[in-house]
Amino acid sequence: MEYDLLIIGGGVAGLTLAQTLQDRLKVLLVEESSLGGVASSLGCKATDECLSCGVCHFVDLKREIVFRKFNVLTDRKITSFAKSGNKFQIKTEKGEEITSQLLTVATGAAPLEVKNLSRLGGGKLPRVYSGWDVEKGLNEGIISSFRDFSSLAFIQCAGSRNFKEKRGYCSQVCCRYALRIAENLKFSFPQMNIDFYYMDLQILGKKKEKLWEIADKINLIRHLPYEVKEEEGRLSLLFEEQGVERKKYDALILSVGMVPSPGTQQTGKRLGLNFDSGGFIKSYGQGHTSCEGVFVCGTACGPKDIETAREEAQIVAEEIWRVRRG
Numbered sequence: 001m002e003y004d005l006l007i008i009g010g011g012v013a014g015l016t017l018a019q020t021l022q023d024r025l026k027v028l029l030v031e032e033s034s035l036g037g038v039a040s041s042l043g044c045k046a047t048d049e050c051l052s053c054g055v056c057h058f059v060d061l062k063r064e065i066v067f068r069k070f071n072v073l074t075d076r077k078i079t080s081f082a083k084s085g086n087k088f089q090i091k092t093e094k095g096e097e098i099t100s101q102l103l104t105v106a107t108g109a110a111p112l113e114v115k116n117l118s119r120l121g122g123g124k125l126p127r128v129y130s131g132w133d134v135e136k137g138l139n140e141g142i143i144s145s146f147r148d149f150s151s152l153a154f155i156q157c158a159g160s161r162n163f164k165e166k167r168g169y170c171s172q173v174c175c176r177y178a179l180r181i182a183e184n185l186k187f188s189f190p191q192m193n194i195d196f197y198y199m200d201l202q203i204l205g206k207k208k209e210k211l212w213e214i215a216d217k218i219n220l221i222r223h224l225p226y227e228v229k230e231e232e233g234r235l236s237l238l239f240e241e242q243g244v245e246r247k248k249y250d251a252l253i254l255s256v257g258m259v260p261s262p263g264t265q266q267t268g269k270r271l272g273l274n275f276d277s278g279g280f281i282k283s284y285g286q287g288h289t290s291c292e293g294v295f296v297c298g299t300a301c302g303p304k305d306i307e308t309a310r311e312e313a314q315i316v317a318e319e320i321w322r323v324r325r326g
């Protein structure tokens with residue numbers, strides 16, 4: 001099987017790239033599980049109005065995929081990469097041998113597992129949820145299971161902006177998804193007290209007015225708690241103000257952010273690519289990596305939302321087209 005472009009990863013970025021180039025190049029997309037990536041687990045956050053969460057961009061993309069003109073191999077693990085002359089030779093675990101002029105890594109990011117945040121009660125204390133658990137649960141009505149809580153706290157930057165843990169970057173999406181989840185909770189349970197602990201709010205730009213409206217309905221507290229304990233059946237948050245402050249809640253939602261996916265780490269290493277300080281594949285502009293002929297896009301090269309991943313993939317597609325034409 002010989003192609004102009006092999007795309008590794010069938011999330012929003014890989015699919016957008018394939019969609020943009022399908023009429024111009026011979027494209028193959030290899031996905032290790034099923035198409036859609038992280039976006040396929042995100043729920044709609046509309047209350048009585050759309051909250052512009054961006055998930056509709058993915059739904060539109062999925063609709064187009066039904067009529068796709070590019071080739072796809074799903075449930076395929078790549079077992080080896082080699083370069084012969086200016087072509088890449090790839091083998092899959094099912095024995096397919098693929099030759100391609102160019103490669104794009106679109107292997108994405110993953111939410112940090114909440115058990116890694118044990119200082120904040122993650123994986124250790126009851127009723128400590130990750131933003132990811134709630135995101136995934138929106139389609140299954142998780143919000144209704146919060147009806148018995150009278151007070152709840154969001155803790156931002158729980159999994160990011162931590163240089164000690166080599167996650168000094170901002171995950172870009174968590175301030176916005178947390179505010180939208182807060183709006184869903186306030187909509188269903190107006191009497192619930194919601195405190196929102198943050199460092200700074202990444203809600204400038206797109207749809208900012210709506211997000212500031214949501215922010216007005218909850219209590220913004222510009223502190224990040226350093227510890228969570230269970231005391232008398234409630235969750236006690238400890239933070240510094242004038243001395244140690246303690247506030248008690250029924251439940252917590254930790255914004256876990258994004259980390260490079262195992263596929264991104266492994267594929268980057270196998271291809272000998274450079275990584276940035278957060279462990280994402282380093283992009284040198286327009287998707288170029290440290291290896292000639294290998295491009296990167298989407299959250300494989302850093303956190304971003306669906307709309308930005310789509311826009312970036314379209315830019316990378318035009319650069320690939322320019323390079324391929326010589």
Ligand SMILES: Cc1cc2nc3c(=O)[nH]c(=O)nc-3n(C[C@H](O)[C@H](O)[C@H](O)COP(=O)(O)OP(=O)(O)OC[C@H]3O[C@@H](n4cnc5c(N)ncnc54)[C@H](O)[C@@H]3O)c2cc1C
Nearest residue numbers: 009011012013032037038054107108109263298299305306
């Ligand atoms: C908790 C959380 C909440 C979010 N909420 C929002 C939101 O409300 N709105 C919004 O716009 N964005 C949100 N995002 C961001 C959004 O999920 C991403 O922008 C989007 O999924 C990026 O798509 P991608 O294709 O780059 O990566 P991914 O979605 O991660 O897709 C990568 C794909 O590559 C595949 N893959 C990995 N390794 C290999 C391999 N070795 N071989 C083959 N295939 C491989 C994976 O199976 C996956 O299908 C959120 C992200 C998180 C973590």
Ligand code: SF4
Nearest residue numbers: 044046050051053056
């Ligand atoms: S953008 Fe988000 S909130 Fe609005 S309708 Fe689409 S999925 Fe729902």
Ligand code: SF4
Nearest residue numbers: 157170171172174175
């Ligand atoms: S998006 Fe918000 S919560 Fe997430 S890392 Fe950035 S500042 Fe922190």
